[in-house]
Amino acid sequence: MRFLCLHGAGTNGEILEIQTGGLRHSLEKNGHTFQFMNGKLGAKVEEELEGVVDGPFYNHYARGDSPGSGVAEAFEHTKAIIATEGPFDGVLGFSQGAALAASLIINHNKTRPADPPLFRVAVFICGARPWEANGTQHVVRSGEERPIGIVTANIVGKQDPLYPESMELYELCEPSKASFYDHGSKHMVPFDLKNTGEMVRVIEEAIGKAVKG
Template sequence: MKFLCLHGMGTNSQILQIQLIGIINQLPQHEFIFVDGLEPCPPDPEVKSLWPGGPYLCYYTTPIPEHLEEAYSLVLEVMAEDGPFDGVIGFSQGAALAASMILQHQKDQPTAAPLFSLGIFLGASLPFDRDSTLARQSVVASKHQPSGYVGGKEEHDLLILQRYDPRTTSLRIDVPILHVAGKRDPFYQQSELLVGLCSADAASVIHDGGHFVPKDTHSTARIVRLIDAMVGRVQHRC
């Protein structure tokens, strides 16, 4: 299978390759294509200490319709040029972008083939809904919305897109998804809510760490095993 890989905010494709190396090395039969975001943004201090050279990139700085649409266009262009892709792997913002695009595709083309046949979301935040806007003050008030960089402006000064929430929408991702999340990740609650945005054909790996891809032998082996199982189910359906 061929996987499209989307990195987290303030990192880049090379960093994501390093983050995923333990998983990828055990899946040599698959192909992985990494896509850099086009927008520069400040890195997390820990990221900067581990990878001081940069560049530090993201797919969108501020979650407004124009920026999300530009991110969609970037990914769709890569899919048109280098695809077709069977699956998508996203970390943090990359996972949120992938989920947003899958849901948008289902809304726009409900009878079409899915955008991807399966997905792996690691350290994910909730995806933004391109079709709705929300006052920023309401987002800050939500316990499911950690603060963070949104283009260098004060967050409460912005009107940004609303995140999908399984408690307020009936829309569900209808392809198999593997969720990987850390109990100490500030986005852990959002990752849990994202599980609720998926159909019954979803699996989870929960580790004891923070906002990173787990590298311990047990977690890696379980992730690889669940990916193999998902791939097998998808191929069997085909």
């Protein structure tokens, strides 16, 4: 499968490429490919990466309590890349990138229900809460309805400050189509052999479900 990859806030596509190197090594051996894009909004680098990696750095939309129209602009930026460089079978997002991917999937399903989904599978790693298109409120569940109906792989970290948000994102996914793994660590993509193997397993499990339809 071919994946579009969305980085976290205050980083860039090259950094996500490095962060996911262990995962991709195994997945690429199985024939999967990954394309990395940058957000459109210039940003200050994440504090722990300052002086360690080169910029420029980006957000997909402004951080904070209400990114407003920036969410819709991020939708258009991402859809333009899909139109020019796609199609993509799947999407992989880390942190803000996972939130953007989820928001985009939900909005597409809501506004164009008769169209095929944007992706067959989504991989959310340490994801933040997704936003409604207006950028003023987060997506919330309505009863038993799960607004993300495609196959997903949900990877979270128990020590991650965004862990509660990652779990909220997981709760938005159709349970029968959602694979899950808690790597038990912080806001990161672990690179040790055990966690890498387990993350690859849940991603391949999700890919398998998507292929079977």
